[in-house]
Amino acid sequence: MPSSATVPGAPAAAPSRRELNKAATRQAIIDAALGLLRANGPGNFTVEEIADAAGISRRTFFNYFGSTDAVIA
Numbered sequence: 630m631p632s633s634a635t636v637p638g639a640p641a642a643a644p645s646r647r648e649l650n651k652a653a654t655r656q657a658i659i660d661a662a663l664g665l666l667r668a669n670g671p672g673n674f675t676v677e678e679i680a681d682a683a684g685i686s687r688r689t690f691f692n693y694f695g696s697t698d699a700v701i702a
Contacts, residue, residue, distance in 0.1 A: 654683075654685060654689065654693065655693050657683040657684065657685070658679060658680075658683045658685065658690060658693055658694065658700055659700060660683070661679050661680075661682035661683035662674075662679045662697065662700040662701055663701070664682060665678055665679060665682060666701060671701075672697075674697065675697070676690050676691075676696070676697055679697065679700065
């Protein structure tokens with residue numbers, strides 16, 4: 630018997646806490662980068678500054694994006 634996730638028209642399962650946290654972290658990085666872009670202009674901020682503004686580590690930044698350009702795109 631197929632699971633409800635594979636049945637067309639079945640309601641989608643609610644996202645897990647982990648998925649919600651990942652989405653929130655990704656959005657925090659984007660918001661921080663856009664804030665720095667507006668304040669400093671393109672190319673005038675670093676990954677470290679984005680990470681600090683988002684409240685995450687530099688390593689976490691790179692789990693989500695490959696560069697400052699990638700987060701802006």
